[in-house]
Amino acid sequence: MRITTKTILLASAVVLLVVATGVGAYYFLYGQSDSTDTSGKQAKDTSPVNYEAPREEQVDGGTQIKKDKYASDDSTGSQSAAVSLRFSQSEQVGNSVRIRTIINTLTSNGTCKLTVTDASGSQVYSTSAGVQAASSYSTCKGFDVPTSELEAGVLVFAVVFTSDTSTASAKVSLEVTK
Amino acid sequence: MIRSANLRHVLRIFVAFASLAYLLFASGTGAHAAPVIGFQAGSIIDDGTFTNYSTMSPTAIQNFLNSKVPNCDTNGQQLSEFGGPDLNNDGRVQRWEWGKSRYNQTTFPCLKNWKTSGGTPAAQVIYNKAVKYKINPQVLIVLLQKEQGLVTDTWPLNLQYKTATGYGCPDTAPCDSQYYGLANQLDWAAKMFRAIMNDSPTWYTPYTLGVNRIYFNPDLSRCGYTNVTIENRATQALYNYTPYQPNQAALNAGYGTGNSCSAYGNRNFYLYFTDWFGKPVRYYAFKGNASAAVYLYLDGMKLSVPSMSVLQDYGFNPSSIRVFPQAVADGIPLADTGAGYSTSISYLAKSSSDSDSDGSSLYFVTLGKRFRIVDLAQYNEFGFSGAPIAKLPIEYIKKIQTGGNLANFIGTPSNNVFKVEGGAKNVIFSYSTYQSLNSSGSLTRMSHGAASEIAGGDPVVSKGTFIRKPNGAIAYYDPSSGNYHSVPNLEAYNCWGVGKLSTMKYYQLARNDYIASYTPASSLGCYTKESDGTTYLINQGKRHKIPASFGLTQTTSHADINSFSSNLSTVSHDLSRVVKSSSSSSVWYIESGAKRPVPSMHNLALLGFTGSDIDILSSASAAAIPTNSAKKLGSGQIVKTPGSGTVWVIDGNKRYTISSASLLESLGFKWKHLETYSASFLDSYYPVDSTPLSRFISSPDLNTIYYFGPTNCYVFDAQSLTNYNVNSSTVTSQPFTTNLLGTLFNLSTCQPITSYAKSTASSAIYKVEAGTKYAFTSWQSFLDDNTSLAPITVFDPSVLSSLSNGTPI
Numbered sequence: 001m002r003i004t005t006k007t008i009l010l011a012s013a014v015v016l017l018v019v020a021t022g023v024g025a026y027y028f029l030y031g032q033s034d035s036t037d038t039s040g041k042q043a044k045d046t047s048p049v050n051y052e053a054p055r056e057e058q059v060d061g062g063t064q065i066k067k068d069k070y071a072s073d074d075s076t077g078s079q080s081a082a083v084s085l086r087f088s089q090s091e092q093v094g095n096s097v098r099i100r101t102i103i104n105t106l107t108s109n110g111t112c113k114l115t116v117t118d119a120s121g122s123q124v125y126s127t128s129a130g131v132q133a134a135s136s137y138s139t140c141k142g143f144d145v146p147t148s149e150l151e152a153g154v155l156v157f158a159v160v161f162t163s164d165t166s167t168a169s170a171k172v173s174l175e176v177t178k
Numbered sequence: 179m180i181r182s183a184n185l186r187h188v189l190r191i192f193v194a195f196a197s198l199a200y201l202l203f204a205s206g207t208g209a210h211a212a213p214v215i216g217f218q219a220g221s222i223i224d225d226g227t228f229t230n231y232s233t234m235s236p237t238a239i240q241n242f243l244n245s246k247v248p249n250c251d252t253n254g255q256q257l258s259e260f261g262g263p264d265l266n267n268d269g270r271v272q273r274w275e276w277g278k279s280r281y282n283q284t285t286f287p288c289l290k291n292w293k294t295s296g297g298t299p300a301a302q303v304i305y306n307k308a309v310k311y312k313i314n315p316q317v318l319i320v321l322l323q324k325e326q327g328l329v330t331d332t333w334p335l336n337l338q339y340k341t342a343t344g345y346g347c348p349d350t351a352p353c354d355s356q357y358y359g360l361a362n363q364l365d366w367a368a369k370m371f372r373a374i375m376n377d378s379p380t381w382y383t384p385y386t387l388g389v390n391r392i393y394f395n396p397d398l399s400r401c402g403y404t405n406v407t408i409e410n411r412a413t414q415a416l417y418n419y420t421p422y423q424p425n426q427a428a429l430n431a432g433y434g435t436g437n438s439c440s441a442y443g444n445r446n447f448y449l450y451f452t453d454w455f456g457k458p459v460r461y462y463a464f465k466g467n468a469s470a471a472v473y474l475y476l477d478g479m480k481l482s483v484p485s486m487s488v489l490q491d492y493g494f495n496p497s498s499i500r501v502f503p504q505a506v507a508d509g510i511p512l513a514d515t516g517a518g519y520s521t522s523i524s525y526l527a528k529s530s531s532d533s534d535s536d537g538s539s540l541y542f543v544t545l546g547k548r549f550r551i552v553d554l555a556q557y558n559e560f561g562f563s564g565a566p567i568a569k570l571p572i573e574y575i576k577k578i579q580t581g582g583n584l585a586n587f588i589g590t591p592s593n594n595v596f597k598v599e600g601g602a603k604n605v606i607f608s609y610s611t612y613q614s615l616n617s618s619g620s621l622t623r624m625s626h627g628a629a630s631e632i633a634g635g636d637p638v639v640s641k642g643t644f645i646r647k648p649n650g651a652i653a654y655y656d657p658s659s660g661n662y663h664s665v666p667n668l669e670a671y672n673c674w675g676v677g678k679l680s681t682m683k684y685y686q687l688a689r690n691d692y693i694a695s696y697t698p699a700s701s702l703g704c705y706t707k708e709s710d711g712t713t714y715l716i717n718q719g720k721r722h723k724i725p726a727s728f729g730l731t732q733t734t735s736h737a738d739i740n741s742f743s744s745n746l747s748t749v750s751h752d753l754s755r756v757v758k759s760s761s762s763s764s765v766w767y768i769e770s771g772a773k774r775p776v777p778s779m780h781n782l783a784l785l786g787f788t789g790s791d792i793d794i795l796s797s798a799s800a801a802a803i804p805t806n807s808a809k810k811l812g813s814g815q816i817v818k819t820p821g822s823g824t825v826w827v828i829d830g831n832k833r834y835t836i837s838s839a840s841l842l843e844s845l846g847f848k849w850k851h852l853e854t855y856s857a858s859f860l861d862s863y864y865p866v867d868s869t870p871l872s873r874f875i876s877s878p879d880l881n882t883i884y885y886f887g888p889t890n891c892y893v894f895d896a897q898s899l900t901n902y903n904v905n906s907s908t909v910t911s912q913p914f915t916t917n918l919l920g921t922l923f924n925l926s927t928c929q930p931i932t933s934y935a936k937s938t939a940s941s942a943i944y945k946v947e948a949g950t951k952y953a954f955t956s957w958q959s960f961l962d963d964n965t966s967l968a969p970i971t972v973f974d975p976s977v978l979s980s981l982s983n984g985t986p987i
Contacts, residue, residue, distance in 0.1 A: 048455070049316075058453065061330075061446060062326075066334075066338065070337060071260035134383075136344060136348050136419075
């Protein structure tokens with residue numbers, strides 16, 4: 001079919017009219033409905049809220065989450081992996097060494113023990129802390145080690161998590177300055 | 179007239195068509211994965227947006243949920259996208275059949291229709307939790323979508339509601355049932371967010387503000403991590419909720435799948451929030467990847483950033499600048515001047531309208547805070563007239579932390595403090611001065627860059643002060659005259675003792691422009707010269723008076739410098755003619771406006787000085803005395819030239835030939851003191867005087883005459899002068915005096931000349947009387963005549979041969 005300029009202009013005008021009318025109608029339908037708020041509290045919209053239908057990729061993104069979690073063969077969620085521990089922070093901040101950990105299981109039971117050793121393997125510091133469950137993991141309730149308790153130089157910071165059912169550990173080397 | 183309800187029904191149908199048109203025309207490209215733009219790992223969402231819990235009412239939330247699921251498949255009538263058994267054998271597998279077989283569930287209420295057992299809609303639950311914990315409900319909505327896809331799901335499972343926010347669901351184990359339920363899940367999530375926003379000491383977080391090790395995927399060792407500097411609490415909360423960051427493949431994939439090391443939680447949070455509620459970070463710095471121009475993004479518009487220092491003063495770290503494709507950066511509209519906004523940020527800022535809620539206040543922005551300018555008088559004191567003022571949205575102005583009123587005393591990171599007045603900042607060095615001037619203690623801290631917006635003035639000091647700029651320039655500032663005097667070089671710096679002596683302490687400025695630019699009234703040297711001509715050498719913060727005879731002429735120094743110099747302690751004695759540097763063993767002799775090296779201690783002694791006569795100067799002060807490299811030799815120094823056997827003796831600025839070794843020794847010279855110098859040097863500075871040296875030497879007053887014989891020295895008395903036909907005119911042309919020879923010879927050992935004499939050339943003994951010598955013919959005749967046994971004077975042959983011969987005795 002031969003497409004003329006007139007056809008394009010006409011089609012554009014129709015599309016523009018349809019979209020503009022749709023937007024206006026949408027506002028008419030939904031824009032005044034805050035008056036039906038049953039909370040009795042008036043909230044102010046301070047950001048642009050997109051009330052359009054979700055894009056296909058957004059729907060697909062949600063479907064993919066559902067598929068991965070509930071429709072795949074291994075989606076029963078019953079499988080368990082070995083408990084592990086990793087460092088999320090290990091750095092000197094001023095006069096303190098900040099050690100933060102992530103334990104890939106959800107528990108509030110157990111103990112974390114931090115041991116600091118020097119290059120010769122001699123222990124220079126040790127302390128323990130409890131465990132706190134978070135959204136999808138747990139974390140040791142610590143550690144902030146005062147550098148006054150440590151010696152300057154490269155030290156090894158080792159954390160061991162122990163509970164009734166599992167244990168996990170990790171270590172990291174860190175140069176401590178005073 | 180059409181009734182409103184009917185009209186709405188018609189319009190709903192129309193909207194459906196319009197939406198279809200939109201999908202066909204507008205979102206036709208949506209199937210293509212567009213890379214995520216603007217994601218900044220350290221700042222995913224800002225604190226203000228994260229905690230703005232009044233963004234949506236329950237109705238607005240409900241409307242939003244409605245918009246995202248136009249049609250629910252509550253009964254699972256659509257074909258199953260996950261397969262499943264054909265339970266009713268109708269030849270097709272519907273969703274209810276998959277749900278029944280997999281989870282024993284056949285109805286699937288959408289989020290928009292979901293209610294608690296008590297009948298509270300999901301929208302109201304979301305709202306309630308948002309308000310309870312003061313978390314933006316949009317954050318919770320996005321959480322429901324990115325964790326379970328609940329917002330867009332047309333047939334959600336009960337399990338999705340149970341674990342709606344993913345709280346209590348570790349990566350490696352089943353979810354914990356104690357957290358089950360939509361309301362429970364929202365409560366836990368919002369509670370956690372609030373605890374982190376409050377920096378609760380009882381809520382331990384693996385990620386904190388600052389540098390954090392954030393992995394890309396639960397497969398830690400394979401996928402690795404990067405260190406991420408978390409900039410704000412909200413981003414900290416997101417990472418503590420979902421402890422992974424998206425890798426580049428995930429970002430490149432938009433909403434799609436990256437690679438086996440991708441994690442999507444925080445990426446999807448950013449994407450859904452951006453698409454549904456606008457930029458999660460309302461204010462950020464950005465640039466295009468093809469341009470160096472940096473902009474500040476403020477709620478949909480951009481303002482140019484004139485410098486990195488002003489950007490940092492607005493609270494943005496340069497490392498947080500987001501880099502966009504150039505087209506994206508260019509596509510963000512410049513702030514609309516027609517709407518009252520400025521197109522550039524600056525240190526002075528105000529809202530775009532004088533009728534805004536802050537009362538048209540004008541602020542000075544620095545160190546991430548805004549300081550209100552109190553009044554026009556202060557505005558003028560700071561010299562802000564003509565300075566650019568950025569007109570910004572009031573919401574952004576309010577977002578900048580307030581620092582209160584701008585104080586008239588300011589401090590910089592280098593701990594320089596200033597009193598601002600007269601359009602300039604005037605640096606204060608002394609804490610006591612500061613205290614006396616600023617009894618209220620009100621001080622505004624600001625960055626160096628911000629302080630540079632205020633013109634530099636003069637130091638607030640009560641007496642002359644040395645000031646050092648970062649470029650190394652040092653000046654002496656005299657507050658009484660307002661003059662600056664430069665310290666032009668290291669010599670002047672050191673001889674005045676600047677920086678070393680407490681009295682010469684200098685004050686370091688962090689910036690060159692912390693004082694006004696100046697033209698030095700004079701330049702400091704290591705000398706001062708009073709108006710009466712008295713001249714001093716400045717040495718280590720003390721002054722030595724310089725005798726005029728040294729010839730060290732100087733120009734009269736500036737009155738400021740003379741005034742300052744008068745406060746220096748004066749060394750009790752005038753500057754010695756012989757000096758040395760503390761850093762060198764060289765000794766110098768000052769004459770004719772220059773110092774000359776004294777080559778040996780023997781020469782020093784010949785010049786009439788001992789070691790205790792030497793003034794020791796700092797190297798700088800010594801260097802300030804002009805140098806004449808010609809060695810200074812003392813009178814009496816015996817010298818020779820290389821390759822020649824001629825020996826001379828120095829006297830003053832001449833040298834005399836010593837005709838024989840005998841004469842040299844007779845005059846008391848020692849061979850060990852013979853020094854060799856080049857002929858050119860000696861000819862230049864000690865030319866030869868052809869006057870022959872005599873063994874007859876007079877005292878300066880010509881009253882005493884000595885004879886330096888080959889074996890001894892002798893002193894004449896009046897009778898012997900007559901006898902030997904010697905008078906004072908005989909020795910007046912001699913270059914030497916006994917003063918000189920006295921340094922070589924102990925004149926007190928010289929024996930009186932007797933009338934009995936002999937020559938070294940003969941064994942004959944004479945009696946000398948009245949200019950005539952009489953030879954003794956025998957020992958007996960000599961003994962008969964010399965009844966007192968007077969010693970025989972031994973002369974060189976020329977002395978006796980010049981006498982006439984008398985009748986032998």
